[in-house]
Amino acid sequence: MTIHTLPVHLPLIDISRFHGSPEERESFIADLRRTLHDHGFFYLTGHGVDPKLIADVIATSKQFFALPLEQKLEIEMVKSPHFRGYNRAGYERTRGEQDWREQLDINTEGEAVKLGPDTPAWKRLFGPNQWPSALPELKPLLLAYQAEVTRIGIDILKAIAVALGQPENAFAEIYEPQPSQLLKIIRYPGREVAKSDQGVGAHKDGGFVTVLLQDTVPGLRVQTEDGVWLEAPPIPGTFVINTGELLELATNGFVRADVHDVVAPPAGVERFSVAFFLGSRYDATIPVIDLPDELKRDERGVTVDPLNPIFREVGQNHLKSRLRSHPDVARAHHADLLTPEQLAGPAVAQAY
Numbered sequence: 001m002t003i004h005t006l007p008v009h010l011p012l013i014d015i016s017r018f019h020g021s022p023e024e025r026e027s028f029i030a031d032l033r034r035t036l037h038d039h040g041f042f043y044l045t046g047h048g049v050d051p052k053l054i055a056d057v058i059a060t061s062k063q064f065f066a067l068p069l070e071q072k073l074e075i076e077m078v079k080s081p082h083f084r085g086y087n088r089a090g091y092e093r094t095r096g097e098q099d100w101r102e103q104l105d106i107n108t109e110g111e112a113v114k115l116g117p118d119t120p121a122w123k124r125l126f127g128p129n130q131w132p133s134a135l136p137e138l139k140p141l142l143l144a145y146q147a148e149v150t151r152i153g154i155d156i157l158k159a160i161a162v163a164l165g166q167p168e169n170a171f172a173e174i175y176e177p178q179p180s181q182l183l184k185i186i187r188y189p190g191r192e193v194a195k196s197d198q199g200v201g202a203h204k205d206g207g208f209v210t211v212l213l214q215d216t217v218p219g220l221r222v223q224t225e226d227g228v229w230l231e232a233p234p235i236p237g238t239f240v241i242n243t244g245e246l247l248e249l250a251t252n253g254f255v256r257a258d259v260h261d262v263v264a265p266p267a268g269v270e271r272f273s274v275a276f277f278l279g280s281r282y283d284a285t286i287p288v289i290d291l292p293d294e295l296k297r298d299e300r301g302v303t304v305d306p307l308n309p310i311f312r313e314v315g316q317n318h319l320k321s322r323l324r325s326h327p328d329v330a331r332a333h334h335a336d337l338l339t340p341e342q343l344a345g346p347a348v349a350q351a352y
């Protein structure tokens with residue numbers, strides 16, 4: 001990564017104004033509309049999440065990563081057909097380059113679906129999470145946090161719908177009754193472990209919105225439309241929110257899904273973050289929203305990435321990205337879905 005970075009902050013938006021007086025709501029919506037179009041990236045305040053819950057999630061995540069490796073490998077993702085569990089640092093790649101981060105993925109807690117010959121393949125994504133027996137407090141904490149960030153994500157989605165000239169519940173039909181709720185706790189080791197400065201390589205997120213909690217160490221960078229990289233360092237009490245490709249597609253590029261990455265911390269420093277990806281129901285199809293004329297003028301169109309094409313069928317999209325991210329899981333549990341080339345090729349995990 002030889003790109004120059006500039007220490008410019010992204011906008012900060014207070015969502016309590018969405019629930020305030022009519023004037024506050026109107027100015028909030030105007031700010032949000034501009035930000036969605038310019039970046040799709042902003043800091044969020046006024047979200048009402050209990051600071052103690054946030055502090056406990058960070059502290060307990062640090063305890064999880066500090067466990068001996070064999071206790072983390074007890075819940076290694078390859079043991080879960082539903083792509084839940086722990087992955088070691090250096091095992092995933094973005095665009096062919098190794099990402100230096102270890103992570104635990106959970107999603108909606110549930111039962112596995114009984115699979116018949118006609119069951120759509122994406123139903124394999126449903127199932128239980130894996131939890132570390134050495135740290136029983138992690139489960140209730142992460143599930144409570146997942147519920148809170150889902151609440152925030154849906155609140156933001158309602159505000160986005162209004163900013164796009166739509167009814168507040170415009171997206172409800174594709175996220176109710178059960179949105180996808182992927183939550184990752186992440187640790188980026190310092191460069192004494194990381195063999196490059198790539199914490200995670202440049203990518204866009206896929207779903208509706210991402211609600212990102214950063215601990216205290218910077219590293220997140222965001223690429224603007226004109227190719228400039230902005231730093232997005234942690235600001236205490238805020239989340240970083242970014243819109244995903246689903247919204248870019250649904251608005252024919254009016255809403256931007258900015259490319260972003262994470263630079264690995266210096267030697268001796270570790271970085272922690274908790275990323276929550278709110279997605280639609282798996283059996284939904286991404287709609288095309290008929291924007292008001294004054295917004296339609298600013299649609300950019302959608303560029304399709306030939307290396308990582310996105311499908312309008314959400315479940316198929318999710319499953320594709322999980323199979324690609326985790327070839328070890330794919331081979332262990334879903335070999336019937338893989339091409340002969342995928343089965344024979346190197347088991348290299350692509351994060352995005």
Ligand SMILES: O=C(O)CCC(=O)C(=O)O
Pocket residue numbers: 184186200205212214220260261262273274275
């Ligand atoms: O860890 C971070 O700060 C961001 C991670 C990220 O962009 C992702 O996991 O999609």
Ligand SMILES: [Fe+2]
Pocket residue numbers: 203204205260
């Ligand atoms: Fe991301």
